Amino acid sequence: MKSSRTLNRIKMIEYSGQPHYLVAVDCIVFGFDGEHLKILLVKRGLEPEINKWSLIGGFVGAQESPDDAANRVLKKNTGLEGIYLEQLQIYGEPQRDPIERTLSVGYFALIDINKYQTQLSDDYHAEWFLINDRPKLIFDHDQMVADARKKLRYKAALHPILFEMLPKKFTIPQLQILFEEVNDTKIDTRNFSRKISSTGLLIKLAEKDKSGSKKGAFYFKLDKKKYNANFQAFLNLIPNLKP
Amino acid sequence: MKSSRTLNRIKMIEYSGQPHYLVAVDCIVFGFDGEHLKILLVKRGLEPEINKWSLIGGFVGAQESPDDAANRVLKKNTGLEGIYLEQLQIYGEPQRDPIERTLSVGYFALIDINKYQTQLSDDYHAEWFLINDRPKLIFDHDQMVADARKKLRYKAALHPILFEMLPKKFTIPQLQILFEEVNDTKIDTRNFSRKISSTGLLIKLAEKDKSGSKKGAFYFKLDKKKYNANFQAFLNLIPNLKP
DNA sequence: TTATTAAATGTCAAAATGACATTTAATAAT
DNA sequence: ATTATTAAATGTCATTTTGACATTTAATAA
Numbered sequence: 001m002k003s004s005r006t007l008n009r010i011k012m013i014e015y016s017g018q019p020h021y022l023v024a025v026d027c028i029v030f031g032f033d034g035e036h037l038k039i040l041l042v043k044r045g046l047e048p049e050i051n052k053w054s055l056i057g058g059f060v061g062a063q064e065s066p067d068d069a070a071n072r073v074l075k076k077n078t079g080l081e082g083i084y085l086e087q088l089q090i091y092g093e094p095q096r097d098p099i100e101r102t103l104s105v106g107y108f109a110l111i112d113i114n115k116y117q118t119q120l121s122d123d124y125h126a127e128w129f130l131i132n133d134r135p136k137l138i139f140d141h142d143q144m145v146a147d148a149r150k151k152l153r154y155k156a157a158l159h160p161i162l163f164e165m166l167p168k169k170f171t172i173p174q175l176q177i178l179f180e181e182v183n184d185t186k187i188d189t190r191n192f193s194r195k196i197s198s199t200g201l202l203i204k205l206a207e208k209d210k211s212g213s214k215k216g217a218f219y220f221k222l223d224k225k226k227y228n229a230n231f232q233a234f235l236n237l238i239p240n241l242k243p
Numbered sequence: 244m245k246s247s248r249t250l251n252r253i254k255m256i257e258y259s260g261q262p263h264y265l266v267a268v269d270c271i272v273f274g275f276d277g278e279h280l281k282i283l284l285v286k287r288g289l290e291p292e293i294n295k296w297s298l299i300g301g302f303v304g305a306q307e308s309p310d311d312a313a314n315r316v317l318k319k320n321t322g323l324e325g326i327y328l329e330q331l332q333i334y335g336e337p338q339r340d341p342i343e344r345t346l347s348v349g350y351f352a353l354i355d356i357n358k359y360q361t362q363l364s365d366d367y368h369a370e371w372f373l374i375n376d377r378p379k380l381i382f383d384h385d386q387m388v389a390d391a392r393k394k395l396r397y398k399a400a401l402h403p404i405l406f407e408m409l410p411k412k413f414t415i416p417q418l419q420i421l422f423e424e425v426n427d428t429k430i431d432t433r434n435f436s437r438k439i440s441s442t443g444l445l446i447k448l449a450e451k452d453k454s455g456s457k458k459g460a461f462y463f464k465l466d467k468k469k470y471n472a473n474f475q476a477f478l479n480l481i482p483n484l485k486p
Numbered sequence: 487t488t489a490t491t492a493a494a495t496g497t498c499a500a501a502a503t504g505a506c507a508t509t510t511a512a513t514a515a516t
Numbered sequence: 517a518t519t520a521t522t523a524a525a526t527g528t529c530a531t532t533t534t535g536a537c538a539t540t541t542a543a544t545a546a
Contacts, residue, residue: 015343019305020263023335023346062262062344066335089330090348092266092309100258101305103266103346105333157477173524190526191504198502213523214513234400236479236502416493433495434535441533456492457544479533 022102025070026057026141028088028148029078030131031113032165034174037131037181038113039145042077048099049138055145056126057104066105074109077126084110084164086155088148096140108148110164156182158234160201163222171209171217172196199235201226265345268313269300269384271331271391272321273374274356275408277417280374280424281356282388285320291342292381298388299369300347309348317352320369327353327407329398331391339383351391353407399425401477403444406465414452414460415439442478444469 029040044054056077060069067085075081088106096102113128129135131149136142156162162178163170176192196202203223208216272283287297299320303312310328318324331349339345356371372378374392379385399405405421406413419435439445446466451459 015265018265018302021266021303022258022261023264023266059261060264060335060346063337065337066333066346087332090309090333092303092348094306094308103303103309105335171524188505189524190506193525195503208512210512213511215511215522215524216513217524234479236477414493431536432493433537436494438534451543453543456542458491458493458542459544460493 019101022097022100023060023066024057024102024104025060025066025073026055026091026104026106026144027070027074027085028055028106028108028145029074030108030110030148030152030165031116031128032162032178032181033113033128035177035181037178038128039131039134040078040111040116040126040128041134041137042126044138052138053135054138055141060105070105070107070109078111078116080111080115084161086151088144088151091140091144093140106144106148108152110152110161112165112167114167153182158236159231160199160227160235163201163227168221169205169207169209169219170221171212171219173212173217174209175220199230201230262344265340265343266303266309267300267345267347268303268309268316269298269334269347269349269387270313270317270328271298271349271351271388272317273351273353273391273395273408274359274371275405275421275424276356276371278420278424280421281371282374282377283321283354283359283369283371284377284380285369287381295381296378297381298384303348313348313350313352321354321359323354323358327404329394331387331394334383334387336383349387349391351395353395353404355408355410357410396425401479402474403442403470403478406444406470412448412450412452412462412464414455414462416455416460417452418463442473444473 031038031040040056041053042056044050044052056073058069058073058076060066061072064072067087070085071081071083074083074085085107086109088108090103090105092103094101096104131145134145137145152161156179162175162182165178166174172193175196176187176189179192180187201223202220205219205221207219209219210216274281274283283299284296285299287293287295299316301312301316301319303309304315307315310330313328314324314326317326317328328350329352331351333346333348335346337344339347374388377388380388395404399422405418405425408421409417415436418439419430419432422435423430444466445463448462448464450462452462453459
C-alpha cells in the first residue's frame with residue numbers, strides 16, 4: 001500500500017480539478033391493491049419544491065453504495081426490508097436539480113401493498129396513488145415513473161416478477177388482473193391460465209378465496225424453489241406483446 | 244426564479260453536509276472481426292494503476308450528462324460518433340477506487356470493427372483483445388465486462404442489436420458466427436437462416452462474398468426502416484435459450 | 487470433365503399459440 | 517327443496533412456430 005502522503009500527491013496531480021457532485025437515489029415503488037397498479041409517493045421535506053409530491057429518495061452516504069442507499073431509504077419510508085429492487089438507470093442531466101448538480105440513480109421496487117399497510121400507517125407521510133391518477137412530480141420524476149413503468153412491463157413479459165406485488169396466497173383471477181393492469185390490456189382467461197400453469201411456478205392450495213364470488217377461487221402460492229431457479233429464464237408471459 | 248442569494252441560503256441549509264463524489268463513465272466496447280468477439284481496451288494514462296489495461300473511460304464534466312460523457316470518451320478513443328451505446332448500470336461501491344470515491348456509470352458499446360481500423364490506427368493506444376483472452380483489468384472493470392457480456396447476450400436474444408457490429412454488407416454465415424460467438428453455442432444453419440429471414444429485416448443484394456468459399460455467399464444489408472420500427476419488438480432470435 | 491467445398495434450402499413431427507363457449511361450484515332467492 | 521345467479525374453471529381445434537435432421541447447388545480447382 002502506498003503511504004497516504006503519496007496518495008495525496010497523486011490525487012492532487014491526477015484527480016484534482018475534476019468536479020464533484022451530489023449523488024442521490026430515487027425509488028419508484030409499485031404496489032397492487034387487487035384492482036389497480038399503484039405508486040408510493042411522499043411529500044418532499046426539503047427545499048426546493050418543499051411539500052410537492054416526489055418519489056422516495058435520498059442522498060447516497062459516504063459509506064454506502066447506491067444499492068445500500070436505496071434499501072435504506074425504502075426501509076425508512078415503508079418499514080420493509082428485502083424488497084424487490086432493481087436499478088433503472090442514472091439520471092444525470094446537468095440542470096436536473098436547480099440548486100446544485102445532483103445525479104440520481106433510479107430504482108424500481110415492487111412491494112406487497114398489504115405488508116406495507118399493516119407495518120405502519122402514517123409514520124412517514126407517504127401515500128399510494130393510482131398510477132394513472134397521480135399528482136405531478138418534481139424535477140424529472142415524472143420521466144422516471146414513465147421509464148419505470150416501461151421497464152416493469154418489459155421485465156414482467158419475460159420474468160415472473162409480478163408475484164412480488166401479490167400476497168403469499170393469491171388467486172388466478174387476481175394474478176390476471178395484475179397482468180392486465182401492468183400491460184394495459186385484456187387477456188383471455190383460458191389462455192392465461194394455461195400459460196401460467198405451464199410455468200410450473202404455482203402450487204394450488206386447498207383453501208379458497210370466497211370474497212369475490214359464490215363459487216370462490218382457489219388460492220395458490222409460489223413454488224419458491226422453481227421461482228428462484230427459473231427466474232432468469234425467458235417465459236414469454238404476455239400474448240401478442242406489442243412494443 | 245429565486246435570487247442567487249436565496250438559492251445559496253437554501254443550499255447551505257438543505258444540501259450542505261452531504262458528501263460529493265467524482266462521477267465517471269466506463270465503456271465496454273465490443274467488436275467482431277468475422278471470427279471472434281473482441282473488446283477494446285486502453286492502457287491507463289493516470290495513477291493509480293498507470294499503464295495497466297483498463298476500459299475506456301473518463302470523468303463526467305460539469306456541463307455534460309453521463310451519456311454525453313460516454314459519447315465524448317468514445318469519440319476520443321475510437322474516432323467514431325453515433326455509436327450504439329447503452330447504459331449498463333452504475334458501479335458505486337465506496338472503495339472501488341482506492342484514491343477517492345468515484346462512482347462509475349458503465350456503458351456497453353457496439354461498433355463495426357472495420358470502421359474503427361480504417362479511421363485511425365494507433366493515435367490512441369487502444370487495442371482489441373479477444374473477449375476470452377484479455378488481460379486482467381483494473382478496479383472492478385472485470386466485473387463490468389462480465390456484466391456487459393451477460394447483458395449483450397440477453398439483449399441480442401430479443402433485439403437485433405448485433406447488426407451494429409457488422410459492416411453494411413454482410414453474409415448470413417458471418418451473421419451466424421457472430422450469434423454463435425455471443426451466445427457461446429452452435430446453431431443449426433437451416434433453423435438460423437429461417438429465423439433470420441422471418442424477421443424481414445434483411446435485404447438480399449446481388450453481390451457475393453467469395454472470400455470464404457468457391458460458391459460465395461450472398462451479401463445482405465439491413466432494412467433500416469424495418470430495423471428502426473421493429474427494434475423494440477421481441478424477436479426470440481436464439482433457439483433454446485438458457486439463462 | 488470431375489472433384490471439392492461451403493452456401494443454400496426442404497421436410498416432418500412436436501409443441502406452442504390464439505381464438506372461441508361451456509361446465510362447474512358455491513351461494514342466494516324462491 | 518328447487519331454481520336462479522355468478523364468477524371460476526376448463527376444452528377444442530386450426531394455425532403457427534419450433535427443433536431435429538440431410539440433400540442440393542453454385543462456383544472454383546484439379
